[in-house]
Amino acid sequence: MAHGPSSSFKNPVVNWLDQRLPIFTMIQKEYGVFPTPRNFNYFWNFGAIAMIMLVTMIVSGIVLAMHYTPNTNLAFNSVERIMRDVNFGWLIRYIHMNGASFFFIAVYIHIFRGLYYGSYKKPRELLWIIGVVIFLLMMATAFMGYVLPWGQMSFWGATVITNLFSALPLVGQDIVTLLWGGFSVDNPTLNRFFALHYLLPFVIAAVVFLHVAALHITGSNNPLGVEPKGPQDTLPFHPYYTVKDSFGTVVYLAIFAAFVFYAPNFFGEPDNYIQANPMVTPPHIVPEWYFLPYYAILRSITFDISIPFTGLKLIEAKLGGVIAMFGSIAILFILPWLDTSPVRSARFRPIFKKGILAFLVAFFLLMYVGAQTADAAWHLGGLEIPLVYVGQFATLVYFGFFLSLPFVGLIEKPLPLPASIAKPVLGGGASAAGATAKPMEKA
Amino acid sequence: MRRLRSLILAGLVAVAAAAPAVASEEMEYPKNEWSHGGVTRGFSNIFGTFDRKALQRGFQVYKEVCSACHSMNLLSYRNLSALGYNEAEITAIAAGYDMTDGPNDEGEMFTRKGVPADHFKAPFPNEKAAAAANGGKAPPDLSLIVKARKGGEDYIVALMTGFEPAPAGFTVPSGGNYNKAFPGHVIAMPPPLSDGGVTFADGTKATVEQQAKDVATFLAWAAEPNLEARHQMGLKVMIFLIVLAGILYAAKRAVWADQH
Incomplete structure (x- = not known):
């Protein structure tokens, strides 16, 4: 390994791997010792929570796709077959259905946290913009996903929202025709929405990777909005924030589970349990x-x-x-x-x-x-x-x-800003000796 | 942190305070007690199970009354085991229907007796036939009706017991019936239930109210057949997550002990 970085992991297999592809070094650098402001509050959990929700949606969604049929004559009944006859299909479908809502709740809190604490400001502008891109992709994915069960609200929601594009001058009507794959919301629409609904989450995952990569260049903002000025202001990500994120995530998952098991239709519309019918418009879309x-x-x-x-x-x-x-x-x-x-x-x-x-x-x-x-x-x-x-x-x-x-x-x-993060946290600016020393002992 | 929390609370309170003032045109239905907690209500009875006797009575009401016009296409006779029927009883129920099957090896459609794997036999061969026989509009399929209507089971009960003479000045068009629970108050369906219209095997007095509640229970099960499995698994999952959260909180305290 003349040119590669030298690795010094105790496990020889890990060492062998790491010298050829330094993933363990990377994990150690980005999630082990990564210096993180010491004063995060629980609002900083929601990035990790959103990530867990994305994984939950992708995993449950792939299983649903194995049983779902994207055809206007079969879609509604195939979803009901999942609910009734597929083993634990009701569980997977309710997780996916409510998971969308809880993904958005997490992301809305995450965005609001960024707004409140000024996380969008220099040097994190690009990090913020990538986040807005993720949000837009999420909205497109959620919209198309809601069409798939082919209930009344699926159909009429799709009709209303796609029709919006017709307001654009010159190209509007062509865009609508392209979205529909025809001259009304119909089977081609359902097919392309299904294809895109399967594709976009992976695009989101890729953009989330960029989001995290950009985050690890600038480092995290914190509730004081003051940049860390030295090691006394930060803690290694592990174990301090791995354990805090784990705790917050499990509490969030408990609330999520309460809805999945005890109020699975809380966020839903009764009309979506009626099969789509282009001849009958619901009174309230x-x-x-x-x-x-x-x-x-x-x-x-x-x-x-x-x-x-x-x-x-x-x-x-x-x-x-x-x-x-x-x-x-x-x-x-x-x-x-x-x-x-x-x-x-x-x-x-x-x-x-x-x-x-x-x-x-x-x-x-x-x-x-x-x-x-x-x-x-x-x-x-x-x-x-x-x-x-x-x-x-x-x-x-x-x-x-x-x-x-x-x-x-x-x-x-x-108002006057604190001189550093450590000052208001530790009171009186006592040096936080040992805060970052020997982080791996904690692992 | 505290300031942000009070900020969010203030926002929520402002909206909550404004909400009740809105003019609501949606109908409210009297709430009944359901041993299963109500399919659409949420958090109402986390240990809820269906009343098996009510399910069987409700199925009887559907079979003898509703099924004359309303299909339940998403259900099969085999699903009735959840109501407490044994295999012989289900086979007998299914055998009571003639099913069109085929084509056979000669290319002919033929009629055979129903088996438990068959879907519930629909009263009409197709939607057009159903519409033609019912004044132009097909009676809705009842498989999901409890989840497909605001108010769920309570709406079904209110509808079944909501037939009454129209108030003075209200003109009911011909072919319509007045019902205080139906949106718009004019429903094509004539009052389907009558006192003693069915005879329950378990001796329960078959009032309209009783039949309405029983059939609503049955339709709730039909719409959400996995409710009991969901409640049971939910309890385990919640206990697991709460204990795990407790352990992680202790771990968090321990890890952060030298930082506070």
Whole structure:
């Protein structure tokens, strides 16, 4: 091994392997001694949890695919056959069904953690952008997966969402035809959605690899948003965070299991237990809960945008809604450059903290509005507030939060930052001797 | 951490406070007690099992009343073993139906007696025939009906017991019947159950209410036949995960002991 790195593992087999392909050295470097800020709170568990959920979805999904038939005449009954006749099919299917929801819950918390503690800021812009790409891929995968059981909500959800693309000028209708593989949602649509639903999770896994690789270049952010200044600020990833992530993941899995076993249809729609019927439109078409905020934003644009006094329409309401919906995700891509404040953590940003609270409330409000019928209204005393106004207000807050960030960064007076991570953690800046010494003894 | 948590809580509370104020047009159905906990309710009875006697009575109601119009295509006679019937009884039930099979070696379709592996015999040969015989719309298949309707079992009971004369000023179109539980209140199905309409072998008095609850139990089982296996496995999985979480928490405390 003249040119290779020398390995010094005790086990000769491991050593032999490692000198030829240094995977053990890599694992040791990236997950063994990897210096990690010592002050993570439990919100930092959700990256690991999301990873476990991705693996859960891929494994359960592959088993489901062995029994599923992507044909409009057979799909619904093949899913019911899994539920009734395949050994433990009900378990695998309920894991996959609820796993989608719990994957999104984990990822939403993970994203919100990144927002709150400023994890998107320099030098982690690319890490953040790769994360948004994962989120987009997840949404595409989840949407196509929901179509596969070929229930009423599968069919009509697919019809409504694919039709959105027809609002795009010039190419819109061609895109819709391409998505459908014909002139309506039908067997070709189901077949291509199945193929893509099987493919995309592996694309996600690859992009997750890039996400983690980028993370290990910059290192993790932390609740204080202050970069580690030396070994007293960090701990080796193993055993400190392997054990903490394991604990958090198992607690999360316990909540997940409670739903799988005791409320498996909690996140589902009764209509999806009716086979798809293109001749019967359900009275109330709703997407899955994790799409509701964006669905509400889409429906909030009820007005055309025109040049005043000329009657010249620039953007039709439908296209406006589509732009707003995609814009609500797209804005995340430029977030690192919208935020002009050098301070990361919201703990030290009084105005930003109020803003992100408003953003969070708006997000939940939109989720709520998205689940209601278009003509629903709140009745407060004698006052009737159409929910579409509530949705429009929340949409305004949603975008207002992001678009105000450049100015907030200029006018905000951040609280004094701690000198280092070790200081507030250990109190008084006592040196954390032994914190990183001989990490392998713990293993 | 604490601040972020209170932030999220505040957000949730704000939404929760707003929710009840909305004008709800969805119907609420009186909640019944179900020994299995209710298929769509969630967390209602984690040890729940189906009432076997009610299942058998419910099957009788389906067989003697509902099956005249409603199919249950996803079920086979062999599935009835879950109701407590033995093999001889199931064979006898299946043999009570004539099935069209084939083609045989001569290329002819032929009729044979049903066997336990057969799916429930549908009342009509196809959906068009079902629609033609029922005023233009086929009666829905009942295999998944409890999971396919908001309110689940409670909706079935409310529907079965919800037939009453239309209130003054409400015009029921011809061919329709007034039902207070049905969305829109006009249902094509005439009142299917009547007091004493079936005679239960176990001596239970066959009131409309009783039949409604029994058939709802049966339909709940039909929609979710693995409910009991799910509840049993769930208990084991939950105990395992909670114990594992406890061990990992102790391990976490031990590992972090020198850092706090």
